[in-house]
Amino acid sequence: MGLQLRSFTLQALATAGGLSLLLPLGGCQPSRPSGAGKPSLTLGAVIALTGNASLIGQDQRLGLELAQQEYGGRQPALNLRLEDGGSDEQTATLALRRLLQEPVVALIGPSLSQQAFAVDPIADRAGVPVLAPSNTAIGIPEIGPFVSRVSAPVSKVAPLSIQAARRLNPKLQRVAVFFAQDDAYSTSETKIFQQSIRSLGLNLVTVQRTSTADIDFQKPIADSLKNKPDLIVISALPNDGGNLVRQIREMGYKGLIVVGNGMNSPNIYAVCQRYCDGLLIAQAYSPETDTPINQRFVALFKQATGSASPPQFTAQAFTAYQVIHQALEQLQRQQANGQPLASMSLAELRRQLNSSMLTGTYATPLGKLKFTPQGEVIQQEFYVAQVAMDTTGKTGRFKLLSNPAPDLR
Amino acid sequence: MEAGLLVQMLLGALLGLSVYLPLRCGQLSLATPGFFAIGGTVAALLSTRVPALAGSGSTYPIASVLLEMVLAALLTGVLALVLGRMVLRLRGIYLAIATIALVEILRVVTLNLEFTGGAVGIFGIPQPFQSAEGYGAFTLVLLALVCWMCDRLEKTRPGRAMAAIRDDELAAASQGINTADTKLLAFVLSALVAGITGVVAAHFLNSWNAKLGNFDASITTLAFVVLGGSRTWLGPVFGGLLLTALPELLRPVGDLRLIVFGAVILVGPLIFPQGLITLERLQALWRRRPPWLALPSNRGRR
Known part of the structure; x- marks a missing residue:
């Protein structure tokens, strides 16, 4: 009898546990600070932190965090929202759609080319610029006008x-x-x-x-x-x-x-x-490149890890963030009477950011970068x-x- | 809630039902992802290669999606009919192994065929709906139809025959039930549901490749039924919804989320060996309903 009672309590507990997990489904998403009101923009990133590409994702996460540390505080201020895109398409799709719910100005990711073929069209249709830090398969920039990459093609x-x-x-x-x-x-x-x-x-x-x-x-x-x-x-x-x-x-x-x-x-x-x-x-990257930006990047990396030779994926992720930030800076300079970018409509900001990004030239840890009108990276050194x-x-x-x-x- | 997640949850529930159907007559078939992949490939190929289906509007016509569903259902149905005749001579773990082999064969074939796009697969699949909400409504209708079918099945002769076979195949046969045909019916229905689900998933996911129907997917879909329960159709639906949503709902937990997810799959069947939803539990819930619940949802009636 006592045993039956215990097992019923257990079942009730577990059912309650299961139901409580489902509860948020019925209600609305817990609200997040949207950044409205204060002049801070959001940058989304979909990176493989789990699954068989997670070893790549770890490198990329570090690169993005270092870039956030370096550029996030500069004007225009940027917040990084990092989501685990897993190593498959479904997880990446969910992570990307989740980020699209937020007022992201642009997206960095996903880690794998295979994921890019699935999720980039969604972002492209939504008119959100996607900058790939590690997609090197043939055909990535051709997915759409809002898709570009800093990773030189294979x-x-x-x-x-x-x-x-x-x-x-x-x-x-x-x-x-x-x-x-x-x-x-x-x-x-x-x-x-x-x-x-x-x-x-x-x-x-x-x-x-x-x-x-x-x-x-x-x-x-x-x-x-x-x-x-x-x-x-x-x-x-x-x-x-x-x-x-x-x-x-x-x-x-x-x-x-x-x-x-x-x-x-x-x-x-x-x-x-x-x-x-x-x-x-x-x-596509050498830690020994003798440019101020690379020395700065290596110093940041050393501070974080103790090692002086950042891997290529870290450098590329850092570069992706840097390119977006510099394109935003450029856009900010073009604003008449210094209107903050955050006051622009999100759709317009995304569109202008995309074209600003593709026309600029950037001194990055990867060397000097620019883009073709389609969004393919032009890089000098390998x-x-x-x-x-x-x-x-x-x-x-x-x-x-x-x-x-x-x-x- | 994010509509995209809802669509994937509904697709998960449909796949759960597809695994549940053969289990209704005691057949452990893991072929669901194979038929799911066939459905997805049919939709991906037709919608990207056949210009006549694309229509003239900005979105892909829903009539074309329905046509793809019919074709996918035909293809998976015929395949299941032919294969079912052979593999359903096996039972228990041997049937499971044979169906895993089917999933693997389909995956490797898809990877190596030119026209299915190899590992990259087929991408740029046209969209019948502008937003995830559209997919949500469409999938919900589909799920409701399949649930209705399962519900009818539980109350009609073939469904009762399936339950009899599950409980004792020999006894069922001695009562004059054609066990071979009944098992085949369940297998074919399972393939149809998976194939049709694949069509919706291909459009929803934009791209389709062999990874979507792999061994991992077999186990995940089986987990839907094991956790949810295999005695009533509500079980796999609930399991599919819950287990698809859980990794996403756990995102605030951060790096631990897949560990927590794994723990739920592990602990769930330990506490509820019959699954979360069983007839007894539904009846008990119904009896103990609080007085204010005068007109509750009729799910307790099942």
Whole structure:
């Protein structure tokens, strides 16, 4: 009897708990300070803080926070609203729609190109500028007039690391390619890698398809090692790619490995550990760039983390925020008799911000940037880095190769 | 509440019902995301590749969406009919494995076909509604129709036959119930619901790709039914609504939100092995209704 009573109480409690969770659904959204009245604008960001792209998202969150610290207080004041977009389209859609409920002037994100194809059209239809800090797949700026990016497209960056591998080992001939077939970015990047391998006259001996959800890669690795490759090229995301590298090394492969932009983060150290050593990765950013803005960015990064070499995703996220802020500053200067931007209608502000953003030139940590009218970034400098792990195998750094690729298009 | 979330909750409830239908006759089928993906792909392909469907207005005509739903229902129905004949010879965990295999095969095929756009999928799917509210109303009507169908099913002969098979297949067969056909009916109905839901989801999500029908989705949709309860159609509807909304409602919790979400999925079935909504609990709630609840919603009547 006592037991029955207890179990009923438990059930009642849990039902009440479940219902209380549903309660906010019926009511209205708890109101947030809308910023109306005081001259502060809101900037939204949809970043992958969970799921298999979360290692990228962590880097980006830091970049946005550093930029908020640097620019948020300057006029026109900006508030950052960061939402977790997950690593899939549904979560990103919900996060983006949630941000569209707020008076955001522009959006930064999402982390993955695949998500961008799903959510950018929503923002574009709503007339909200979206600036992508890490979408490098082909076709992103073409989504709509309000979509642009600061991340150089894969077609510019990816071939450089193959050329670098060739310089490190001029005798290499046989190339094996791996790519995550269920990831939009990786399938887009591998096409560029394969083209570039063929155009250099190398022999593409095998193409292995993996999945971002895979953990065990024994079978595809064994299949590719049978072909005796002397270069392995991987397009994948940090978690699966890191495991893939680790297992390739564990299975005895000694040659060079080139990885794509999906793994362009020090967060892979924790996954492949000492086996990360020697990975070649093309970079759109170099911590060693000798410009005032980059020195400032590196100093901020060092203050926050203690390390002096920010990853590319952090630099790109910082740059995205910076570009939007500077475009707003420019817009503010153009206002007759110094009207605050917040007094403009939101739709008009968004439209003007978009055109101001695309016409400006920006000195950023990535170097000097500008945009094509369509929203594609025009960037001058690219680099190739090689991962050098320390003796403990726990941490390492991206060491830039001294010889940047000669044939930039 | 944000209308976009409401649409996804309603879609979740529909998918929950799709998993629930085979479970009504004791069949653990995880094929729902496979049929969902087929429906979505049909809608994505037709609406982006067939100019005749686009109409002349600024929004995509709803008649075209309905046509896509009919075609998706036909395709998934026929496929379920053919596949069901084969896989429904399996039971329990073997059926679950076979249906997971179906989901995986469809996913890998979609990833590798040119015309389905590979991993990028199909994007720029035209919108029949300007706002999420439009989708909300449309999906609500659809959910109401499917709920009505499930409700009828619980009260008519095929539905009772399904319940009999769930409780004891051998006994049901000895009473003259055609168990093979009844199970097939449930499987086909489940496929139809999933396929039609896919059509709405494809338009709502703008883009469609193979990731939307993967193994994770199989487990998520199963969780709707496990948490909500599989004895009445209200269970999966409630489970689908709750579990789709929960990760979003927990956003204020910050980084812990998926941990809390996981804990709910874990603890829910521990406390309520039959699911949150059972007939007994509904009846008990009805009996204990406070006096002021003179004319409550009739959900307690079920």
